[in-house]
Amino acid sequence: MNFSSYLPTNIIAGRGCVRARAEAFKPLGSHALIVTGKSSAACGALSDVCAALEANGQMYTVFDRVAPNPTLACVREGIALLKAAGADFVIGLGGGSPMDAAKAIALLSVEERADEAVFAGGYGQSALPMAHIPTTAGTGSEVTPYAILTDDFSRTKTSISSPALFPKVAFLDGSYTDILPPHITKNTAMDAFSHAAESILKNSSSPASEMFARESLRILFPLMRSIDAPSKEERDALLWASCLAGMAIAHTGTTVVHGMGYFLTYDYGIPHGRANGLLLGETLRLCEEEHVPALDLICSACGADTEEIKAMLSRLLGERERIPRGVLEGYAARAEHNKNVGKCKFGTSKDDILRIFVRSLG
Amino acid sequence: MNFSSYLPTNIIAGRGCVRARAEAFKPLGSHALIVTGKSSAACGALSDVCAALEANGQMYTVFDRVAPNPTLACVREGIALLKAAGADFVIGLGGGSPMDAAKAIALLSVEERADEAVFAGGYGQSALPMAHIPTTAGTGSEVTPYAILTDDFSRTKTSISSPALFPKVAFLDGSYTDILPPHITKNTAMDAFSHAAESILKNSSSPASEMFARESLRILFPLMRSIDAPSKEERDALLWASCLAGMAIAHTGTTVVHGMGYFLTYDYGIPHGRANGLLLGETLRLCEEEHVPALDLICSACGADTEEIKAMLSRLLGERERIPRGVLEGYAARAEHNKNVGKCKFGTSKDDILRIFVRSLG
Incomplete structure (x- = not known):
């Protein structure tokens, strides 16, 4: 500790x-x-x-x-x-x-x-x-x-x-x-959700950071399953959960998922939260394949399994952007130099990163 | 909110x-x-x-x-x-x-x-x-x-x-x-536990304070059930849980339980944590009788019902001090002027306070 x-x-x-x-x-x-x-x-x-x-x-x-x-x-x-x-x-x-x-x-x-x-x-x-x-x-x-x-x-x-x-x-x-249109509510909620999940998947996570991240996920997951017309109370809860996820990453920073998403925003103008949402589901799948114990923390905080979390994200994302494999290979090569490579609880080799990219957007 | x-x-x-x-x-x-x-x-x-x-x-x-x-x-x-x-x-x-x-x-x-x-x-x-x-x-x-x-x-x-x-x-x-004798480990753990529980029972509790309090109780309760010879990891966890309970009361302050316990410490030299432990069980019983919804938060964080929490405290306390009813009546009259009267989710009338005192120490 x-x-x-x-x-x-x-x-x-x-x-x-x-x-x-x-x-x-x-x-x-x-x-x-x-x-x-x-x-x-x-x-x-x-x-x-x-x-x-x-x-x-x-x-x-x-x-x-x-x-x-x-x-x-x-x-x-x-x-x-x-x-x-x-x-x-x-x-x-x-x-x-x-x-x-x-x-x-x-x-x-x-x-x-x-x-x-x-x-x-x-x-x-x-x-x-x-x-x-x-x-x-x-x-x-x-x-x-x-x-x-x-x-x-x-x-x-x-x-x-x-x-x-x-x-x-x-x-x-x-x-x-209250006045945010649905696509912004969804994209920004995916950003907060990704912050909380990524914080748990960072090697530097701790009892402190995990408390904030788990609390954020506990609030976010059920709200994101029914996010189409949030009530005022749900809006307040989303904002607090976003702040909690911020407190989580204030301790740990984010993972290569954020680093990968930035390419999508820079080159394709994909909004930041959506970019994270596009990549997070397959990152969790990779964690499952690699038997990463921290995945259990994420799932138990959500009260859901990996498939249910992926389904929630897919529903919010709707139709996915598709990006040519050659472009994704270029991103994977560049992401290999991301400062968070080797600092995550899941594999971050060039092959791992390419796998997440291709499964998400290929 | x-x-x-x-x-x-x-x-x-x-x-x-x-x-x-x-x-x-x-x-x-x-x-x-x-x-x-x-x-x-x-x-x-x-x-x-x-x-x-x-x-x-x-x-x-x-x-x-x-x-x-x-x-x-x-x-x-x-x-x-x-x-x-x-x-x-x-x-x-x-x-x-x-x-x-x-x-x-x-x-x-x-x-x-x-x-x-x-x-x-x-x-x-x-x-x-x-x-x-x-x-x-x-x-x-x-x-x-x-x-x-x-x-x-x-x-x-x-x-x-x-x-x-x-x-x-x-x-x-x-x-x-590591070198603390068992009675100090127990008394101080009861202090931390009381901080967390009391914070939840304060009118000023909030989504923020409750997160710290619930996390503290979640860690403390199982450790306090088997506290006789804590391992190093358990010592570390107790210290972190105590800090979390401190963060909870940094938001809310404590309840009249602390105010009541101070009399016991001043007049009878009962250590502070033990004084809280002596009074907390019957405070939770009062909450149960009054159907205070916040009690559910405490119980679910502990993964236990009120009786199990009371039993855990009683085991740590061993034989209870007994104090003459006339003295307790005097305390109840003085406690009525405590700054937290009316700021708790349970009754804090003179009768309520006397009931807790008498059930705990009479």
Whole structure:
């Protein structure tokens, strides 16, 4: 039993919590850069944040130009706006893309790096203080020390990791997810489910990380079997389960499944959560073939066997994308260099990775 | 679903972790006051801490005069030593008593208060940084924002609460508990079990607090049924379960059970964990009589019914103390003013409290 558990984010949950708990923004600074996409206004989150900051007498500048799978150019644009406005803290508001962009802005505005050094690691302990407010139930980024950006150097998405990237505060208001269309609800739920399952399949999993992952799966699995029209209570539960899965990967990171999925997102524009969902079922099948004991933890948390989990994912996925074998072989060769190869409880040889790719998408 | 979850302590677990992860002390300051009792030397914890600090080039002063159920006088003595030594951070090392004394020293050395104002609440956000190292598996103080001190004004034990009391780091090394005699292992396990069960029975329980509490009970119950000679792995699990129960009450606080038990400790010297164990079984019986739904959560986490839980506690307790009814009536009258009356999922009228007292100790 050797492990660490560090989750310093103050989590505030409940419908209406941003306005009701506005005082939680106060210690963060005097002027916020609100980093968001175009859709955060529609769900009411942006107006709640602005009202909360105004009630506190805090200034803010809105940067709402974050597109899905944010690029370094987008981050640079945000940093320029932050500096021009004199903002001293950052609010990430949206799905994973705005939250990850917000984290990169908060970090790279303090620790300047040339583009080619951004993914080189070795970050210090400093970033601007952050509050994060998810508007989808999937990424868990509001409680992790990671920011995932489009990496045009490696033609994939790559993570930046630093304890400085833990948000100070996360607000979980399920009402922001009420308006999500079914495909986004499904894709983001598959992202959360994959985080929890992958965390259990990582060599670095621990009694702490497994508690968060099992609790997330316990909540997610039955909800995902009947996800077509979630009630408000189910929306709240999905958001909490997504946060729990974030806490799980905050301990362990993800597996090669995420690394494999990033290729699909970069090259084919397959949404991130869907990319994970496409690959996870066959990863679990590989675990079964290899008699990986940790698979039992996943199944018992879900109250289901591997086939039932695969069937749940297949139902959410609908018709699968098909990708030529030659392309998949290229991905498998590149995935062999993924930083999580050899750090998973299932085989991650080039052959293993190709097998998952071909069974999933071939 | 309205709740908060804030657990900022960095938890480092594993046998040998204090020396192996010595660098975690570095950011805390340049000179440590090590607050401990007489027994921390015997288990090897004190020499590990000293070696870690020496490896870091950090100075330290040892204050090893904390007796069980620490008094304000003891805290004042520690503060005087801290100031004379010029210490700028505090290490709490031992069972609940040294850890709670360490917290009070870290807080009251920054925020000066007259004795009569110590329990008046309203503390600010500042205390000296702390690392905590439990040498028993019971209190969970290493991850809570509470310090419990002997309160001679009210002739009981009373808690101080402030977010500033969260330790920065907690080291969990099960080897320090290997030498504990059976009665301390049992009493402290009952303390942890009571924390987890009481947290679930608090009105303020939430999806977050309940996860920690259920996980703690899931680990504790089978271990407590066969606790006579724990293996090293079982010692490690007890310590982790105690920490989990601490995380549960860090969210919710305890119930009137703790308030009732403090009288027994103050007047009869009954060890704190044992006092909780004496009262918890009949509290669960009251919950059953009142059809409190949360009791199901406790039972399902244990995989046992109320009778089996009561039997487990009775076996650990052995022969019960008996206290005259007149004394118990006096306690029930005083407990009626406990701050947790009306904040529990079971009845906490004077009659309810007297019923628990009389059934447990009459």
